[in-house]
Amino acid sequence: MEAIVHTGRHFLQIPGPSNIPDRVLRAIDRPVMDHRGAEFAGIVKETLHEIRKIIQTSGAVVMYSASGSGAWEAAIVNTLSPGDRVLMFETGHFSRLWRQVAERFGIRVDYLPGSWHRGVVVEEIEAKLSEDKDHQYKAVLAVHNETSTGTTSDIFAIRKAMNRLGHPALLMVDAVSSLGSIEYRHDEWQVDVMIASSQKGLMMPPGLAFNAISEKAIAAGKTAKLSRSYWDWQEMLALSNNGFFPYTPSINLIYGLREALQMLLDEGLSNIFARHQRHGQATRAAVRAWGLGLVCQEPSEYSNTVTAVLVPEGHSADALRATILGKFDMSLGAGLSKLADKVFRIGHLGHFNDLMLAGTLAGVEMGLRLSGIPHTDGGVMAALDSLAPRSKPAPSVVEK
Amino acid sequence: MEAIVHTGRHFLQIPGPSNIPDRVLRAIDRPVMDHRGAEFAGIVKETLHEIRKIIQTSGAVVMYSASGSGAWEAAIVNTLSPGDRVLMFETGHFSRLWRQVAERFGIRVDYLPGSWHRGVVVEEIEAKLSEDKDHQYKAVLAVHNETSTGTTSDIFAIRKAMNRLGHPALLMVDAVSSLGSIEYRHDEWQVDVMIASSQKGLMMPPGLAFNAISEKAIAAGKTAKLSRSYWDWQEMLALSNNGFFPYTPSINLIYGLREALQMLLDEGLSNIFARHQRHGQATRAAVRAWGLGLVCQEPSEYSNTVTAVLVPEGHSADALRATILGKFDMSLGAGLSKLADKVFRIGHLGHFNDLMLAGTLAGVEMGLRLSGIPHTDGGVMAALDSLAPRSKPAPSVVEK
């Protein structure tokens, strides 16, 4: 088989940036306008109003010109003081990175070791908090959906544990790869600071980052001693109610966000979540049929936006990804840090549908063949069985 | 299974208009310019130069603001006189429509009846021409790739038959759904008038139509008595060498065409033809695996741009298409005239690749399930086997 010249659409199936709807790209592709004028202020106010529905909050939301990492930093510098202690659970690569951000600002992070095969073990968090009689922990930091492993954590369970103990720490949650795809209920779960960015479930290019902020977090900011300017909430919040920013915002990206939010709200949150679940299940059915392993080992914590798949020992996930990119023009996510070359990750989030998923899984299945990776044929078929069950389905492992 | 809100990309798998590359749409999306200025003239000259490579001609090409039907008409009115006789073979719906155009201009068409299950039967054409001792037939009209049935005809064989007989009729060929996808050799095959349009293998929106014209056809035009103005070749040819038109051309579509031609030439004609063959074969493998019938019954004439599939009697192809559109957001082609509701057509041409094909066939397979149409599972798998054969392939029907 010779090299194939690439034609047709690239399949971008990394777990973010996700595919951007044409409507959104076209909205971005509009002349820039005066960011201090009334028209733009109206767009900003509308956008901040609509995004609250996605975050399921009636509280404060700030929007940065930044990647999601900036919103991690913003969460830290707006609420904490040098030397403060916080509690985290190791869920994977992104929890590690967030920890690193905190430590760079002199925060002491108690980082409970994890296997990367499951989400936050709430019992361990609860145990540590219950030992913390004098409330040294100023915050609990958790990643809702760990993009490196395809594992979600039960944020509400963490909140309930904190409430049971009456622990006053702030609850900060990275919802970067869950928001707009997997149910996230900011107000109901009493999250104090949420971190999100534009390029995942929000179906946007990277470049915008968000914090949703509770009253308690805002209050904490009044005494927090870490220096801050760009990330400072106070100035952002003071201006954003009128549709303005302390500095020139990413005007064109905000055009796009408005369009993306409209699309999400037209679909409806419950439909969005059901769709992602449907695609997560079908993907996992394919993986099972191939006889490959999932990184996530806890069925109740399977991610519906990304599936991390183990290749058999002695085989290279990166070589597989290179073959798939070269032969089928599909980008898959790499294994990160300790999972490097052992894992490939399939993004199935955002602007996506059944046939795109079928094409994606076909690319993986053909890639497995071409790479000589031991597997059983039939993953795509299993996915079709999951998406459109036969009237008399063949016996198969039923999920959950 | 409840209604699914459509997200992700629509699968446009009708046999044209075909999917348009983003690069082409973006080229169209450019401010209009003076069509009498030097910059535009340069674009026109470049475009007419490059399209000759696709048509495989060094001869004259004219470009109309029109759909392909206009180029059918142009072929007639530029070469024939009222009452002239021409010879055609019935290959399907589009040969019928072209016949109708000719008859509207007072041309007497000898229309050899065909089954719609194969292409032009060259022997029958040859027999009719051999009887035509006094060369009453002024032209032979043939459809290269009959879009309604998924059948190609052997144009070069027709030409050879004409040459064997020394018959002076013009050879006019509809290459609408073959040009840029299936090998078409204008000069080598000595075609006198080719008809094409922008929205198939040229990966463009509809709106541009083309004639490629031999010296002999131009000469015929000098005595042809049908009235013509918009379609008149003389004025077009006189101006187009300098990059101008007798009337305001479709400037923005020409921007797009230039980009599309660049993409095609970057891929290379032989790669393009091989790719379409690869996708045609995989599609037919899927149809066979499902146990459904192909309209085209002559393997040497299978179309590599469109596959027309018969649904079992007692079932509705249109209901199947409606289900697939509703559930999986994919458009397929309908059966036309006498094939209405009996056939659905899968377009696999233009800006397309393996994973798009896999998604397409998955949509058909799931649609068959949901519609209760009797079939055997495994069409998608058969297509994957065709696209990326297993090292030890399962025994299967080998095509050709």
Place this chain on the structure above:
Amino acid sequence: MEAIVHTGRHFLQIPGPSNIPDRVLRAIDRPVMDHRGAEFAGIVKETLHEIRKIIQTSGAVVMYSASGSGAWEAAIVNTLSPGDRVLMFETGHFSRLWRQVAERFGIRVDYLPGSWHRGVVVEEIEAKLSEDKDHQYKAVLAVHNETSTGTTSDIFAIRKAMNRLGHPALLMVDAVSSLGSIEYRHDEWQVDVMIASSQKGLMMPPGLAFNAISEKAIAAGKTAKLSRSYWDWQEMLALSNNGFFPYTPSINLIYGLREALQMLLDEGLSNIFARHQRHGQATRAAVRAWGLGLVCQEPSEYSNTVTAVLVPEGHSADALRATILGKFDMSLGAGLSKLADKVFRIGHLGHFNDLMLAGTLAGVEMGLRLSGIPHTDGGVMAALDSLAPRSKPAPSVVEK
């Protein structure tokens, strides 16, 4: 002064194609869809409904994939028979071209000679019609706004003359450069066939052409003997009520037209007409201030979409245009046929505003300077005085 590298936006001030709004270009820049599907049918029906408001008709409208020349041809071939006589008045280059189209189809055109300095002289038309006792004239053809001279004709006056005489000829009107810019009342003026195209007041790229058709014209078509296929109204009208076409329509251009119509209707016809009048007046004020001559010598017939300006004898209008294009990146219209090199034409139609006009006139004024063409400074200032009169205006020639 050395050559300037072009930056910023090109000023496209030819009298069409006119500048296209970004909204319209962006609407065109959307994936193509199934032209036989329900979604596209809805777009077509909406578009045909809305364009009737611009044409001010409740009657039939057909839309071609073609340039405006095609709609000229359509008007002829759908209503007339070979040898029919029609009456026209020579208003300029475009009336000549339309005459030529008619003659190519065997129509005998009585072409009343005109000076190119004014519009249709209705008295002359009336005189000819009154001599035509046995109603040999099957149609009167008139150009509403003669783009080559910047002159409008009084279509309603022609109709009234025809009605006074009870002459049954059809009234056919070229509204190519007036529709959507200068008041055109199809039904009230009892026009039988209107010809228009997309690239002028409709703010679209070229590629779509239109006929608005009276019941009487449709009836005439039933006995008209000219051959027709592509341009045939019957088939178009039969299908278009359901949003379909006899052949693949220019889908992406229709996306754009829908958007353009929305913009026009949002502005409102009376506002549009007033805006064009305002810009026509200001342009003429500039021309007068420069001391140059207008081609149109009848103030009641000044065009509000295009102004044709005479350069003093011994000077080259084309050299002036080349200087302006080279130095100021502005395209102006050339003088056509007998006005070649004697005239330049300023388009001030479509997607346009006061500051674009000021920039346009500044380019002309600076071009006059650089070209050494005798003139008086102050044209731009005179235009500003027209657009935003000073509280105590300087004495100036008042128009009309």
Place this chain on the structure above:
Amino acid sequence: MEAIVHTGRHFLQIPGPSNIPDRVLRAIDRPVMDHRGAEFAGIVKETLHEIRKIIQTSGAVVMYSASGSGAWEAAIVNTLSPGDRVLMFETGHFSRLWRQVAERFGIRVDYLPGSWHRGVVVEEIEAKLSEDKDHQYKAVLAVHNETSTGTTSDIFAIRKAMNRLGHPALLMVDAVSSLGSIEYRHDEWQVDVMIASSQKGLMMPPGLAFNAISEKAIAAGKTAKLSRSYWDWQEMLALSNNGFFPYTPSINLIYGLREALQMLLDEGLSNIFARHQRHGQATRAAVRAWGLGLVCQEPSEYSNTVTAVLVPEGHSADALRATILGKFDMSLGAGLSKLADKVFRIGHLGHFNDLMLAGTLAGVEMGLRLSGIPHTDGGVMAALDSLAPRSKPAPSVVEK
């Protein structure tokens, strides 16, 4: 005069964001890609290579997903330690804002008071530095082009003064509204840290920010004690040589930047600077003709990207701007902080040309009329005289 419905293009003549070329918007409007793939890495490397030519440096450049304010902060936190002293001169609103950023990080800023009517008074900087025998000042911070006043400062003179004294402080320069428009020679002027952003001379939407960094600044970073994560140069520099980033970059904006850089380099830096000078001069000629005052009172320091104009006492600049926006659809910059309502600012930078400038000044002149602000007619004419001098020019004030 009644309200005018807005049509045609908006005139965005604020001093940034500036008008974005269609080519750049169209480049942004492209599907997002894998930011960890080879194709994107190539784009990043090319972009960082080309931007160095604009900055006139062969040294290190980092690119942030952020507004320019982020790059101010980055300059501070990467080089300084809490309690460090720096020296600044008050040139206007933006020097104040940068000072504020520094102070938020515990930097002690000696802020030499200025009139806002001229740039940095190098003698005062030199005097302070010469008093600083023990080199308490770790950095001198200067704004190259003060956007609030339309005044440039002589950065090279500051550098020479520092060198004369052998003062080791870092020289940090805000080139936000000069880079790509007004000559800025990073290496020759021995600037240690440059701050820039995308939405001014780089002709891009806001959302990207830049630091150009000397070896000395990088070395200073090794001992600088301010906390940093998002803005940290080390990680950025380590990855960017290979085309990667520590976090997901603004992929689509980087597509646009690549296109914008290509356009700038095609024009050529010397042509760009000459063009901006030409437009600055013409704008000031208009202001003088109107009899209005310039905020900048030092001719050698006139800005060529923005002109700040004083309205006569008793009149409101904001009311004027509102009139111009309402009647002529043009956005102008407001007076900031102490200049609020006293000043309006005309941006004449980036993707701009003579006719856009003429339209801009026509809008101001008509706005002055409609607002009843005392002025002399003829500003536009004076600008035309500046752009295209008459062969026998009328006597006029010659600039410089």
